[in-house]
Amino acid sequence: MAPTSGPFLALLSLVAVGTMAATVLLWPRVAGRKSSHAAARTGLLIATQLTAIVAVLGGLNSYFSFIVSWSDLVGTHASATSAGGQGTGHPPVPPPIVVTHTQLAAGASAAPQPRAGHTPAATRSTPAAATATAAAKGEILTVQITGERTGITAARSYVYLPPQYFQRAYAHQLFPAVLVLSGYPSDPRSEITRLNLPGVAGAAIAAGRLRPTVFIIMFSSVDMPRDTECTDIPGGPQAATFFAADVPLAVERSFRVATSADGWAVMGDSTGGYCAVKLAMMHSDRFAAAVSLSGYYSALQDFTTGSLYGHSAAYRAENDLFWRLGHRPPPPVSVLLTTSRVGEDDYQQTIKFLRVIRPPMHGYGLILPSGGHNFRTWKRELGPALGWLSQRLTATGTAQPPPAR
Amino acid sequence: MGLTSGLLIGLAGFFAATAFAGTLWMWRRLASPRPSHLLARIGLLLWAQVTVMLVIFLSVNKSFGFFASWPDLFGTNNTTGVIVAPHHQSGGQSAPIRTRGTGALASRTATGRSGPTWSLTTGHDWSRYGRLQLVRITGLRSGIVASAYIYLPPQSFSPAQAGRTFPVIVVISDHVTTAGDPYSAVSLAVTAAAEIDAGRARPAIYVMVGASAAGGTGRAGGIGEGTGGARGAGRDLGCLDVPGGPQAATFFAQDLPTAIESAYPATQAPAGWAVLGDASGSYCALSLAMAHSDRFAVAAAPLAGYGAPPGSAGTRPGTAGWWLSGGSPLIRQENDLSWRLVNLPPQPISLFFLRAGQGEPRVRSGDDATGTPAPARAFLSPVRFPTHVTQITLATGPRPLAPALDRIMAAVTAPAPGSAPTVP
Numbered sequence: 001m002a003p004t005s006g007p008f009l010a011l012l013s014l015v016a017v018g019t020m021a022a023t024v025l026l027w028p029r030v031a032g033r034k035s036s037h038a039a040a041r042t043g044l045l046i047a048t049q050l051t052a053i054v055a056v057l058g059g060l061n062s063y064f065s066f067i068v069s070w071s072d073l074v075g076t077h078a079s080a081t082s083a084g085g086q087g088t089g090h091p092p093v094p095p096p097i098v099v100t101h102t103q104l105a106a107g108a109s110a111a112p113q114p115r116a117g118h119t120p121a122a123t124r125s126t127p128a129a130a131t132a133t134a135a136a137k138g139e140i141l142t143v144q145i146t147g148e149r150t151g152i153t154a155a156r157s158y159v160y161l162p163p164q165y166f167q168r169a170y171a172h173q174l175f176p177a178v179l180v181l182s183g184y185p186s187d188p189r190s191e192i193t194r195l196n197l198p199g200v201a202g203a204a205i206a207a208g209r210l211r212p213t214v215f216i217i218m219f220s221s222v223d224m225p226r227d228t229e230c231t232d233i234p235g236g237p238q239a240a241t242f243f244a245a246d247v248p249l250a251v252e253r254s255f256r257v258a259t260s261a262d263g264w265a266v267m268g269d270s271t272g273g274y275c276a277v278k279l280a281m282m283h284s285d286r287f288a289a290a291v292s293l294s295g296y297y298s299a300l301q302d303f304t305t306g307s308l309y310g311h312s313a314a315y316r317a318e319n320d321l322f323w324r325l326g327h328r329p330p331p332p333v334s335v336l337l338t339t340s341r342v343g344e345d346d347y348q349q350t351i352k353f354l355r356v357i358r359p360p361m362h363g364y365g366l367i368l369p370s371g372g373h374n375f376r377t378w379k380r381e382l383g384p385a386l387g388w389l390s391q392r393l394t395a396t397g398t399a400q401p402p403p404a405r
Numbered sequence: 406m407g408l409t410s411g412l413l414i415g416l417a418g419f420f421a422a423t424a425f426a427g428t429l430w431m432w433r434r435l436a437s438p439r440p441s442h443l444l445a446r447i448g449l450l451l452w453a454q455v456t457v458m459l460v461i462f463l464s465v466n467k468s469f470g471f472f473a474s475w476p477d478l479f480g481t482n483n484t485t486g487v488i489v490a491p492h493h494q495s496g497g498q499s500a501p502i503r504t505r506g507t508g509a510l511a512s513r514t515a516t517g518r519s520g521p522t523w524s525l526t527t528g529h530d531w532s533r534y535g536r537l538q539l540v541r542i543t544g545l546r547s548g549i550v551a552s553a554y555i556y557l558p559p560q561s562f563s564p565a566q567a568g569r570t571f572p573v574i575v576v577i578s579d580h581v582t583t584a585g586d587p588y589s590a591v592s593l594a595v596t597a598a599a600e601i602d603a604g605r606a607r608p609a610i611y612v613m614v615g616a617s618a619a620g621g622t623g624r625a626g627g628i629g630e631g632t633g634g635a636r637g638a639g640r641d642l643g644c645l646d647v648p649g650g651p652q653a654a655t656f657f658a659q660d661l662p663t664a665i666e667s668a669y670p671a672t673q674a675p676a677g678w679a680v681l682g683d684a685s686g687s688y689c690a691l692s693l694a695m696a697h698s699d700r701f702a703v704a705a706a707p708l709a710g711y712g713a714p715p716g717s718a719g720t721r722p723g724t725a726g727w728w729l730s731g732g733s734p735l736i737r738q739e740n741d742l743s744w745r746l747v748n749l750p751p752q753p754i755s756l757f758f759l760r761a762g763q764g765e766p767r768v769r770s771g772d773d774a775t776g777t778p779a780p781a782r783a784f785l786s787p788v789r790f791p792t793h794v795t796q797i798t799l800a801t802g803p804r805p806l807a808p809a810l811d812r813i814m815a816a817v818t819a820p821a822p823g824s825a826p827t828v829p
Contacts, residue, residue: 024446031436041432045425045453052454053461149698151750234735245699249675259673261663284546285659310733314649328652329548336488343473360545368486372466372473380485388488 002069004062012058016051023048065187065194072185072224096250097159098144105138105160105198135166138202140192145218147246150238154247156188157218159255160198162205164212176213176264176393177257179247179279179287181220183270184227184304188219194375195269200382209383210390214257216247220272227304230275231319234310243275244283256399263395267291267385269378274300274321277335281324281361284331289392291336291385293378296346297321297353322353330361336388337363338381342370364388408474409467417463421456428453501664503541505552510534510598523595532562534598537590542614544660547652551618553661554581554590558601558608561670570670572677572817574810575661575693575701576613577644577686587805588683596804605807606814610671616686618656643715644689645740648731657689658697676818679703681809688715691742691756698752703816705757705797705809708781714740743783751789755816758784758796759809 001008023044030040061067141159146152164170180197182188191197197215204210221228221239228239243266252259266287268276273295280290299319301308309316317323335357339350350365357363366384371377406413428449435442435449466472476482509528525537538555560566578588586592590613600606646654662678665671672678680701682690687706694704714729714737721727730737738744788794797812799805 020447020450023450024443027432027446028436028438031433033433038429041429045428045450048450049454049457053458056458147750148753149750234733234739241699245697249699283659285663310731310735312648312731312733312736314731315733315736318646318648327649329544329546331546338486340473343470343477345470362490364488364490366486366488369484370473370477371482371484372477373470374472374477376477376480376482377473380483384486384488 003058003073004065004068009055009058009062012051012055016048016055019051020048065190066185068187068189074225094146096146096148096246097254098146099141100144101142103140103142104133105140105163105202131166134161135163138163138165138198140198145247145250147242148250149246150242152222152237152239152242152246154218154222154242157216158188158192159251160192160201160215160217161255162202162212162214164205165214165256170212172256172398173212174256174258174263174395174397174399176211176390176395177248177251177255178213178215178389178393179243179264179266179276180215180217181230181243181266181268181272181275182217183268183272184221184229185224186219186270188217190375191217195379195382197382200379201386204383204386204390209387211393213390213393214251214255216251218243218247220268220275225304226306227271227300229271229300229305229308229319230278231308233308234312234315236308240279240282244279244286248286258393258395258397260395260397261286261288263288263393263397265289265291265389265393267293267389268295269293269375270295270373273337277321277337278319280333280335281321281331284333287333289334289336289389291338291389293338293381293385294340294344294346294373295337297349299323322356325353325356325358325361330358332360334362334364334392336366336385338366338368338378338385340368340371340377343372343377408463408472408478409470414460414463414467417456417459421453421460424449424453424456499543501543501545501660502668503543504538505541506539508537510537510594512598512602523599525591525594531557532559534602535559535594536562537594542661542664544652544656544664546660547656549618549651549653549656549660551614551656554594554611554613555665555669556590556594556597556611556613557669558597558610560601560608561610568670570672570677572607572609572679572814573662573665573671574609574611574813574817575657575678575680576611576682577616577618577657577680577689578613578683579616579685580683581613581615592804593806596807597810599804600807600810600814606811609814609817610665610669612661612665614657614661616682616689618653642729643740644693645715645729647729648733648736650728653689654693654697657693658700662700674818675699676702679705679813679817681813682706684709688742692740694754694756695742695745695752698754702753703755703757703813705759705813707760708758708784714742743781746783746788746792751792753791755793755795756784756788757809757812757816758794759799759806760796761799761805 026044030037030044067073139161141161143157143159144153144155145157162175164173165175180191182191197217201210201213201215205212220230222242223237223239228237230239230243232238232240248264251257258264261284264287266276266279267290268274270293273292274297276290277292277295277297280287297320299309299316301316309319317327337350337354339347341347347367350367354363354365366381368377368380371380431449435445472478474482508525509531511524511526511528512522512534536557538557540553540555541550542553543550558571560569561571576588576593580586580588581590583589584591593611593613597606597609597611601608642651642653644653644657646652657680666673675698678701680690680693680703682688682705684707687708690704690706694701714726722732726737730740784794795812797809800808
């Protein structure tokens with residue numbers, strides 16, 4: 001019973017309604033003058049409020065997709081460093097990308113029915129027919145990405161392949177790739193269901209505002225319930241290496257995407273926005289551009305992150321984007337930062353950040369008059385952001401035809 | 406009244422408090438089984454629930470900034486913005502590679518000798534045996550500037566092979582300019598030219614850099630023990646990104662490859678990049694492959710030179726070890742390559758350990774198995790797939806590194822980019 005599932009929400013509602021009914025019915029029995037009755041009254045009233053609050057929070061959590069599985073709360077540490085084994089013989093190395101579900105992009109908002117354990121070949125029963133439809137609509141693959149170097153596994157990741165990916169004219173084309181990182185806590189699927197990234201991208205491609213581009217959609221935290229902030233954590237998960245080395249190389253190996261920095265960008269909202277700018281600034285050999293939707297610039301450390309910097313003030317400073325601008329050579333990347341004059345706390349910081357950027361780094365701002373820290377705001381910013389990205393992803397290349405078998 | 410105004414939250418708080426207190430106050434007067442009392446109870450409870458939830462919603466929304474205003478909440482905020490670029494000064498970006506000298510390699514067979522002798526000439530016939538160049542590499546990201554020798558194989562000058570890309574060997578050694586040393590640029594270029602000419606090694610681009618580049622800014626880098634200051638004679642700082650200090654890993658793993666790829670026909674595939682160190686650059690070479698296997702798939706070094714991690718004097722504040730790891734024992738642990746080998750996922754790399762041939766102490770102190778320093782022993786125990794460890798015995802004679810270059814070139818591959826995607 002997932003925390004966002006109907007049965008679970010029904011259970012919470014049932015508890016709330018039951019507590020309420022019990023209070024109404026038991027009301028006369030605790031109406032006496034005794035102090036025990038007074039205490040019982042207060043207890044009953046608080047119980048009705050708490051159960052109602054829990055039910056509403058459950059509904060909001062489901063609506064906003066903050067925490068979508070119980071393992072997000074308790075963590076799944078088993079997968080952290082299990083790659084490879086000792087002894088004789090080579091254990092089978094898991095493929096870096098496993099496709100668990102395929103759907104057409106047009107029906108993106110319908111909930112998928114993940115079928116676990118499928119290999120890429122098994123997902124399509126009628127390849128020719130499926131490809132014909134995919135060539136018109138594009139595809140969204142549900143994938144699991146395993147980091148060869150870091151041992152990190154990111155289930156619940158998605159790959160959007162534009163219609164052109166399946167068209168004959170593009171059969172040997174290498175596509176630009178954009179890594180999209182969702183905030184903390186969140187379900188990366190929100191980028192599809194609430195931001196409608198495939199829909200907006202598909203429309204922008206059809207209108208000629210965006211070159212056909214492959215999007216890889218992932219959750220910015222790699223070690224739930226912990227917020228890892230895309231940091232190579234001393235003694236912990238190497239999240240930066242995962243996103244800057246493992247994921248691009250795995251995607252390059254599995255899909256026809258560009259292999260040079262001028263064909264790769266990284267984009268994200270909130271924590272994902274901080275991640276995007278940091279990954280681009282620290283790994284400008286891998287990403288040429290970054291889009292930060294309502295991101296921040298400081299090296300966060302709080303109760304959700306735990307110790308991220310090995311108790312080193314110097315290493316924490318390296319992860320502070322303002323510090324980097326002041327103390328490191330400006331890297332050759334372009335960044336687009338979005339914020340709102342009313343509704344975002346990061347407005348002043350963003351303006352200040354844009355002012356201190358020096359070439360060869362280039363900063364651009366997209367500032368709305370008003371808009372809060374939510375997907376509706378980001379949806380308004382997405383169209384212009386994709387157009388901006390398209391101008392920066394200049395890689396051109398063709399794939400060699402696969403060797404004859 | 407704005408959605409995030411304190412007044413609104415205060416008002417909601419007032420309602421919640423009065424609803425709570427009022428319910429308790431009214432409790433005893435509504436305790437009869439009459440339907441009107443039953444309805445009044447339900448109404449009071451609902452009002453108490455709604456008001457307390459309003460307080461929670463408004464406070465949480467204000468603190469996280471989810472919705473900025475009423476139109477934002479009801480989805481009627483359709484304001485848009487345009488992308489603005491603040492004053493962009495034109496970039497005074499210097500070219501990452503500047504050439505400072507060039508020579509051609511030549512071969513001559515003298516009568517009465519068993520093999521040809523090789524030399525560096527000022528000629529321009531590069532298409533026969535290749536070209537050796539002295540360049541200056543400017544690290545855009547690290548700020549490190551270093552001199553480097555570049556050997557380009559004759560095949561890279563062949564018009565018939567235009568568009569072909571070559572694997573790259575990055576050599577890190579203190580002896581790049583030491584005449585007669587096997588790791589000197591001229592010796593390496595001659596060895597490479599001879600092996601390529603004889604068909605024993607695949608053609609590759611060699612980039613030969615002084616180990617002192619790992620110390621920082623190109624001047625004799627290093628740090629004084631016990632002071633933590635960035636000074637001292639050229640020491641092996643291990644090609645690390647020092648928190649708050651020189652970013653040598655960034656130089657070798659990002660600046661150098663992108664510079665070389667922009668100026669020469671070098672492959673972009675990590676499987677086509679190798680790094681070779683002598684005793685002075687062995688930690689460097691191994692750490693680059695182990696921590697940056699997305700750039701270097703192969704590393705080769707004499708194991709004897711490996712004393713890990715650099716600055717072993719200690720980790721007390723003020724010592725080199727402390728400074729190199731940003732004062733963090735956890736970072737210091739990650740800089741320990743034998744710890745990485747055992748505790749981190751095995752990297753997709755091939756490691757070659759070089760040992761001197763019989764009676765030929767050519768490659769500096771004690772690089773045989775018995776002389777293996779304690780910190781390096783982990784590399785000689787079985788390692789986990791996909792990491793591979795192989796020992797190479799160096800040759801006797803004028804070109805001891807020849808077998809190493811042959812083996813390294815057999816290990817690197819330069820597949821065409823984007824070939825054979827595995828999914829769809």
